[in-house]
Amino acid sequence: MILADRGALVARLIAGIDRSAATAEAERPGAVGPQGYDVPAKSAERERLRKAAMQYAADIEATAPLPLRDLLEHADRAVATAGASAGYMNFMAVLLSNEIWRAEVAATPFERRLFLLPQCMRSSQHCRGEFDELGLLCARCGACPIAELEELAERLGYLTLVAEGTTIACRLIEMGMVDAIVGVSCLSVLERAFAPMSEDAIPGIAIPLIRDGCEGTEVEVEWVLEHLSESSPVKADRIDIDALRQEIASWFEPGELSGLLGSPEGSASRIAYSWLGRAGKRWRPLLTVLTGRALGASEKLSHTMRHIAVAIECFHKASLVHDDIEDADERRYEEPSLHEAHGIGVALNAGDLLIGEGYRMIAECGAPADEIARMLSIAAEGHRTLCVGQGEELSWRRSLKIPLPDEVIDIFRRKTAPAFEVALRLAAVAAGADESVHFALRAFSGALGVAYQVHDDIEDFAKDASSGRSGTPAPSLVLALACRDVDQAQRAQIARLWFEGSNAQNMRESVAETGAIAAAREIKERYRSMAVDALQSLRNSELKSLLQRCIGRILGPQHTYEYRHARSAPDL
Numbered sequence: 001m002i003l004a005d006r007g008a009l010v011a012r013l014i015a016g017i018d019r020s021a022a023t024a025e026a027e028r029p030g031a032v033g034p035q036g037y038d039v040p041a042k043s044a045e046r047e048r049l050r051k052a053a054m055q056y057a058a059d060i061e062a063t064a065p066l067p068l069r070d071l072l073e074h075a076d077r078a079v080a081t082a083g084a085s086a087g088y089m090n091f092m093a094v095l096l097s098n099e100i101w102r103a104e105v106a107a108t109p110f111e112r113r114l115f116l117l118p119q120c121m122r123s124s125q126h127c128r129g130e131f132d133e134l135g136l137l138c139a140r141c142g143a144c145p146i147a148e149l150e151e152l153a154e155r156l157g158y159l160t161l162v163a164e165g166t167t168i169a170c171r172l173i174e175m176g177m178v179d180a181i182v183g184v185s186c187l188s189v190l191e192r193a194f195a196p197m198s199e200d201a202i203p204g205i206a207i208p209l210i211r212d213g214c215e216g217t218e219v220e221v222e223w224v225l226e227h228l229s230e231s232s233p234v235k236a237d238r239i240d241i242d243a244l245r246q247e248i249a250s251w252f253e254p255g256e257l258s259g260l261l262g263s264p265e266g267s268a269s270r271i272a273y274s275w276l277g278r279a280g281k282r283w284r285p286l287l288t289v290l291t292g293r294a295l296g297a298s299e300k301l302s303h304t305m306r307h308i309a310v311a312i313e314c315f316h317k318a319s320l321v322h323d324d325i326e327d328a329d330e331r332r333y334e335e336p337s338l339h340e341a342h343g344i345g346v347a348l349n350a351g352d353l354l355i356g357e358g359y360r361m362i363a364e365c366g367a368p369a370d371e372i373a374r375m376l377s378i379a380a381e382g383h384r385t386l387c388v389g390q391g392e393e394l395s396w397r398r399s400l401k402i403p404l405p406d407e408v409i410d411i412f413r414r415k416t417a418p419a420f421e422v423a424l425r426l427a428a429v430a431a432g433a434d435e436s437v438h439f440a441l442r443a444f445s446g447a448l449g450v451a452y453q454v455h456d457d458i459e460d461f462a463k464d465a466s467s468g469r470s471g472t473p474a475p476s477l478v479l480a481l482a483c484r485d486v487d488q489a490q491r492a493q494i495a496r497l498w499f500e501g502s503n504a505q506n507m508r509e510s511v512a513e514t515g516a517i518a519a520a521r522e523i524k525e526r527y528r529s530m531a532v533d534a535l536q537s538l539r540n541s542e543l544k545s546l547l548q549r550c551i552g553r554i555l556g557p558q559h560t561y562e563y564r565h566a567r568s569a570p571d572l
Contacts, residue, residue, distance in 0.1 A: 038087040039187065039208050045084075046210075046220065050095050052082035057099035063541050064100045065201045065548055067532050068194055071097055090187055094206050097194075098227075101180075104203040104541060106232040108180040110157035115228065116169055116183035117162045118209070120217045121146050145221060153228055158182075170196050179238040182227050184219050185209065199552045201545035239293065241549055245286050251310060252277045260310055261357060271342060272350040272357070276317050279333045283554055284316055284423040285309035290550065291424050291441075294543035295431035304430050307365035308375070312423045314358035315379070319386065319419070321351035326394060327474060355383075367430050375426045382418035389414025396475050402495050405480040409450060409523075412457075412477075417449025436537065443534035444547060448554070451527035455555050458520050461511070477523065482516035490514075528555055 040046045056078040066074075075093035079086060105113070146162060153160045159178055161168065172178050180203040185193070190206050197204055205227045210218045250256060257273050264270040292305040323329070324337040325344055331337060339347035362375050393411050396403055403411075424441040454477055461478045483491045494510050511517070531551055538544040552558065 038085070039091050039210055040084075040088060041210075043220070049079075049082060049084055049088060049092060050223075052084075053078060053092060053095035053099055056081065057096055062100050063536075063539055063544055064104055064203065065198055065545055066097070066100055067529070067536070068198060069529075070536065071194075090191065091208060094187065094190055094208055098205050101203045101205060102230070103232065104235075105180045105182065105205050105227075106230045107235040108203060108238075109234050110231065111159075112179040112237065113158050114169055114172055114178040114181045114183075115150070115153040115158040115160045116181055116185075117146055117149060117160070118185050118189070118217065119162055120186075120209075121162075121184070121219070145219070149221070149224060149228075152225065153182075156228065158228070170200065170202065173200065173202055174242075176240050176243075180204065182224075183207070184224060186217070195558060199548070199558055201548045239290065239546060241286070241290070241546070241553065244289065245282060248282055248285050248289060248309060251285075251306065252282075252313065257310075260306070260361075268346075268349055268353055271338070271346060272353045275321065275338055275350055276314060276354060276357075278317075278335075280313070280317070282313065283550075284312045284419055287420065287423045287547075287550065288312050288427045290546045291427035291543060292431050294540060294546050295428060295433050295437070297427070297431045304365045304367050305427065307361045308426045308430060311358040311361035311365075311379075312419075312426070314354045314361065315383065315422070316419055318351040318354035318358070321347050321354070323390070326390070362426070365430070371429050374429050378425050378429070379422050382422035385414050385418040389416075389418075393475055402483045402491065403475050403480050405477060405484060405523075408475045408477045408480045411475050412450045412453035413446060416453040417446045420449050420452075421445035437540070437543075440534055440537050444531050447527045447530035447534055448551065451524050451531060451555055454520055454524040454527065458517060458524070461517070478511060478516045478520050481519045482511045482514040486514060524555065525558065528558065 040049065056074070060074065062074070071093050072089070075089050075096055076086075078096060079089050079092045082092075084092070150160045150162070159172070163169075169178075169181055169183070173181075181197070182205045183190075183193075184207045186209045190208060193206075207219055207223050207227065210220065251260070254273070254277060257277055258264075261269075261273060264273055286309075288309045289305055292308075297305055320332060321338050324332055325339045325347060329337055330340050335341075337347075338350060341347075342350075359376065359379065362379060363372060365372065365375075367375070389411050393415065396407075396411070421442055424445060425438055428437050428441060457477045460474075461476060479494065482494055486494070490510070494514075528551060532548060535544045535547055
């Protein structure tokens, strides 16, 4: 695909690229693990290892995407099985990743693929090409293989770029211009590229350069031609999560809600429906719809999925009403909380009404009776677990004691994880998923719920420490970590500042000295990794990819984190 208006694309790309993220990508260290950065010098050995990777991938039947840690472990075993040098481990990891993604890339239409070549393949002495913000504009002079490869890719329908790094490539994915990448690069760049591509579950084929260097580098051209031309029956286009999220948000506009819930019957309904339509991230209904689509919910189930998604948001918004009352919070969505605007009695009634509406939406979703019964049971159990967690939090508030970190994590697990689990599993029931899927979704929800609450805790602490807060302080992992390893006098000082909430700057300084924020971020990243791990048993590649893509959107960009951590919950 020749870029007819390259200048317009440059402007769109530059506007959307996070420069800090691009810098982080360039500075990101290589893969954690044995330092195997070598590519075999002989073509026969490279081909032998590629065939070994094909066989190994077929034997393990891995489903994309695969976390880096798992990929490295498999690469280590594959190198040993092939009787090759341990120094080729990272080369083997790239080959294995290619085989795991191969079917999905082949099923992506050519015109939805990006072909990415490195600038270092050019001959600086003879190259007549010019550069712009996207990279090299090849003059097709024939001095290097770039022109031949670009021409083939464009004839097939690829969008082609000669550029360094993956920032632009990932941005093209975000813009919805491409769904998969076939790229050529050196091993060190491929290692840095794995994290951002894996986080957004971007299907990719990577062909390592035979040798590194700043110019005149070489690649196995036959491998490139093979992967470029590979094609299989076309699948559905990659789901645009952000566009779907906007569509779901439109379901909560007044006219749409009235069509689904019916016209308000009085002041209670008007207040409750207005609150339901208020701003929100809508993560939970998004997870519901994505899960249903990935599990094959057909168009005839769209009515069912919409009812379930609205029910999930009813439950969530009701919990916020009750939380704000119990926490004495005066603000929500940068406006007065519902009980501040209408009084506690009215707010309680509106919250209760939304719970009832949620159960009504499930009962009227149109699924078979046995499925509705199971959905109601899952929702009721989630509701119960959330209340138990909230009860523990309220008990802690009365005690005015600093909680232990594992006590805070347990409250997070009970309060936040159930809402994610209900959102995911109701869709799984409606789509007829088997028990293995429910098992994976339970584990995923547990880890995601904790990571999400830790993420929220870190952000809330920064907000509270900088601008003060209303209401009673909630159990804070940051606070618990700050007080864990300090002496009694420091603990008393931090506790006084926290519970009084009167000196934000002193609070910030006292906690900063303990390293608690960094420790909380590491715990968040560990639980993020556990959420990814929980998806590995899923055999549905689309569901696995969609949920992994959601992790990055819900938790924000991944911080530097070593994948050698154990799969179990971190020691606190």
